[in-house]
Amino acid sequence: xxxxxxxxxxxxxxGLTLGALPWTAPAPVHGQDPPPPAAPAPATDLAKRVEKxxxxxxAKRVEKxxxxxxQHLDAGQIAEAVRPDREKLDLLARTLxxxxxxxxDARRDLETYQRLAGLPxxxxxxxVKARQAKTRAxxxxxxxxYAEAALLFQEDLSIRRDILGEDHPETAGSYNNLxxxxxxxxxxxxxxxxxxxxxxxxxxxLGEDHPNTASSYNNLxWSLDRQGKHDDALRTxxxxxxxxxxxxxxxxxxxDAALTAGKSPLPSFALALxxxxxxxxxxxxxxxxxxxxxxxxxTGRAARPLTAEEHDREASLLGxxxxxxxxxGKLLALKALSQEQDKLLxxxxxxxxxxxxxxxxxxxxxxxxYGALAGQPATLEAVQKTLPEGTALIGWIDQVPYHWAxxxxxxxxxxxxxxxxxxxxxxxxxxxxGRTQRLCAELNPEIxxxxxxxxxEAVARQRLEPLKEHLKxxxxxxxxxxxxxxxxxVEVLMAACPDPxxxxxxxxxxxxxxxxxxxxxxxxxxxxxxxxxxxxxxAYPKTKKDIPAPTLPDAGxxxxxVVRNGNADLNGIQ
Numbered sequence: 001x002x003x004x005x006x007x008x009x010x011x012x013x014x015g016l017t018l019g020a021l022p023w024t025a026p027a028p029v030h031g032q033d034p035p036p037p038a039a040p041a042p043a044t045d046l047a048k049r050v051e052k053x054x055x056x057x058x059a060k061r062v063e064k065x066x067x068x069x070x071q072h073l074d075a076g077q078i079a080e081a082v083r084p085d086r087e088k089l090d091l092l093a094r095t096l097x098x099x100x101x102x103x104x105d106a107r108r109d110l111e112t113y114q115r116l117a118g119l120p121x122x123x124x125x126x127x128v129k130a131r132q133a134k135t136r137a138x139x140x141x142x143x144x145x146y147a148e149a150a151l152l153f154q155e156d157l158s159i160r161r162d163i164l165g166e167d168h169p170e171t172a173g174s175y176n177n178l179x180x181x182x183x184x185x186x187x188x189x190x191x192x193x194x195x196x197x198x199x200x201x202x203x204x205x206l207g208e209d210h211p212n213t214a215s216s217y218n219n220l221x222w223s224l225d226r227q228g229k230h231d232d233a234l235r236t237x238x239x240x241x242x243x244x245x246x247x248x249x250x251x252x253x254x255x256d257a258a259l260t261a262g263k264s265p266l267p268s269f270a271l272a273l274x275x276x277x278x279x280x281x282x283x284x285x286x287x288x289x290x291x292x293x294x295x296x297x298x299t300g301r302a303a304r305p306l307t308a309e310e311h312d313r314e315a316s317l318l319g320x321x322x323x324x325x326x327x328x329g330k331l332l333a334l335k336a337l338s339q340e341q342d343k344l345l346x347x348x349x350x351x352x353x354x355x356x357x358x359x360x361x362x363x364x365x366x367x368x369x370y371g372a373l374a375g376q377p378a379t380l381e382a383v384q385k386t387l388p389e390g391t392a393l394i395g396w397i398d399q400v401p402y403h404w405a406x407x408x409x410x411x412x413x414x415x416x417x418x419x420x421x422x423x424x425x426x427x428x429x430x431x432x433x434g435r436t437q438r439l440c441a442e443l444n445p446e447i448x449x450x451x452x453x454x455x456x457e458a459v460a461r462q463r464l465e466p467l468k469e470h471l472k473x474x475x476x477x478x479x480x481x482x483x484x485x486x487x488x489x490v491e492v493l494m495a496a497c498p499d500p501x502x503x504x505x506x507x508x509x510x511x512x513x514x515x516x517x518x519x520x521x522x523x524x525x526x527x528x529x530x531x532x533x534x535x536x537x538x539a540y541p542k543t544k545k546d547i548p549a550p551t552l553p554d555a556g557x558x559x560x561x562v563v564r565n566g567n568a569d570l571n572g573i574q
Contacts, residue, residue: 062088069109076128079117085110095360101210101250108169108205116163123163130159130174137177146181153178169212172201176219188226195220209246211263217243218265225272234272240265241285248292264289268399274416275402280380283406283414286397288377290481291511295377299518304370314362321355324348378514384410386520390475393513396463398484401427405463407470408513415470419462435459440487456496464493468501477502478516479509 065088072081089106096103116127137152157174164170179194199216206213217240224233244265266289273282306314331337331345387393393408396419403419421428439459442452463485471477479490494502510516562573 061091065091073113073131074128076124078113078124078127081113082110082117085113095356097360097364099250101206101247104206104210112164112168112170119163126159127163130156130163133159134174134177137181141177141181141184146185150178150181150185153181167201167204169202169205172198172205172212172216175201176216179219179223183223183226188223192220192223192227195223208243209250211244211247214240214244214247214265215263218268221265221268221272230272230276234269234276237265237269237272241269241288245288267397271397271399271402271404274404274406279413279416282416283380283408284377286395286406287380287383287513290377290395290513291515292377294511295514295518298515299376304366306366306370310366314359314366317355317359317362321352321359324352324355328352377512378517380408380414382521383408383513383517386517390473391478392471392474392476393478393480393510393516394467395480396482396484398482400433403428403484405467407467417466417470419466421462432462435462436485436488443487443492453496456492459488460493460497464490464497464499464502468499471501471505474502474505477505477507479507480512480516 065084068084069081069088072078072084085106089103089110092100092103092106116124133152133156137149137156140146140149140152153174157171157178160168160171160174175194175198179191179198182188182194183191195216199213199220202210202213202216217236221233221236221240224230224236244263266285270282270286270289273279273285328345328348331341331348334341337345383393387408387410389410391410394405396403396405403421405417405419406414407417408414418426420426421432423429423432435455435458439452439455442448442450442455477490490507494505494507510519559573
C-alpha cells in the first residue's frame, strides 16, 4: 500500500483534540493509536434532528451544483443557472456561515446571474462567448501559446467589461488572466498596469480580507519583481501576506485551511527577503506559511480555555463525525450497493451533514468566546532552542524561477542557499525544472521505466551538492515541508551520491519548525505510554481480477477484542 499526503481531516481532528502530539519520524508521528472516538448518537435521535433541516449537502454537493451552474451558463441558459446558485448560496451560508468569503462569492454570483437573465438575448449570448473565449485561452496558455491566449483573454475582458462593468470581480479576473499572458511573454510593464487595475477592483468589490485580493497583490509583486523593481515588489508582497492572513482567518479553520495553502504568497515573499539579504525575516515569513492548519489545530486549540464540558462536547462530535465518515467510505468502496445499503448511505450522509452543522455551530460559539482558532508560529529563537548541536532543520523552497534551500542550526542566522541551474544567470532549464516530477514517477513501482538511478543522481546534485559546506558536522537533519521535493525521500538522494558531508546523517521529517518545536518542547507525562498518531491518505493499489480471497486457517481466527468504530467494527466483525 502507498500513502499519499494527509486528507482525512476528521481522523486528524479526533486525534489532535486528545492532547499534545509526540515527535515525528520520517512521515508518521510515533506513539500509540489515539483512543477510539466517542460512540455515535443513536441513529433515531440524529434522524429526528435531520428532519428539521434542508436536504444534507456536503462538499460533493457543492461540486455538483458548480457543475450544474457552469453547464447552464455554457449553454446560454443563464436564467436556469439562478436556481442551483441560490441552492449553493443557502448551503454555504448554513455550512460555512454567512460571513465566509465563499458565501459572499456565491451571493455576488447570484446577483450577477439574476441581472444577466434580465438582459436581452443578444447580450446573454455575448456573455457566453466571453466564457468560451476564456476556456479556449486557458487551454492555449497551458500549452505555452501565450500570444494566442492573450488575444482570446483580451476578447473575454472586453466583453465582461462591457456587460458587467469595469468594477465587477469577474472583470478583475479577466484583467488578471490577460496580465499573466503578457508577463510570460516578457511584457512585465504592461502586465503591471493590468495587475494594478485588477487589484483596485477587488479591493473595492471584495475588500482586503479575500483570497482574490491576496492573489492580486501577489501577481502584482511578481510583475514588479520581473522588472527589477525589487523594493516595490517587497512592499507589495508584504501587503499580500497581510491580506492572505486576514483571508485565512475568515476562511477555513484548522486543518481545513491546509487545502488552500498552495495559494499563499508567503514562500514568494520569503525568497524575496532572502534575495534582499534579510535571512531572519525571510525565515520568519517562510515558517508562517508552513503547516499553519496543523499548528492552528494543535497550539490554537491548546490555547483556548475550554471548560471540561466544552472539550468533551467537541471531542464527542468529532468522534461521531469520524465514525460516520469511515462508514460512508466503506460503502462507497463497494462496486454496487443493495437497496438496503443505498438507503443506509443516504441516512449516513444526512447524519454526517447534521454533525457537521453541529460542529460548525460549536466552533462559531468558541470563536465568539475565545477568538479565531489560530496558533502562533514559533519564533526563530524558540526553534533554535529545541535544536541540539549536530541537528539542523532544512527545507527547499521553489517559486519559479527561484529555487533555494535553507538550513537552520542551533545558533546563527538561517543560511539561505541559491540552487543554480545551467541556464542564463544560473536559471534552471526546462529539463531541470521537471527533474523532481520525473523522479517521482520513476520511484512509483506501478509506472517506473527503470531510469531512476540517473535521475536520483541528477536531483541529488541539484538539491544537495550546493549545501555541502553547511551540512558538515551534522548528524541529523529534520526536513520540513518542501513541496518541490514531494514524494522524494532525502535519504534516497544521499544514498545515490555518497559524500563525507552527509555520511552518517540520519533524516527525520516535520510539517514545520513550529510543530517540531512544539513536539520537542512539550513534555510527555510520565504515566503516558509511547504513542503513534499517523496521518495519511491510503492509496490502495487496484485489485487484480480473478484473484481468489485467501483461505482462512482450519482452526479459524480468535478475535480477542473489537474496538468500537474501528475498521473491524465498521466492516461487521464481531
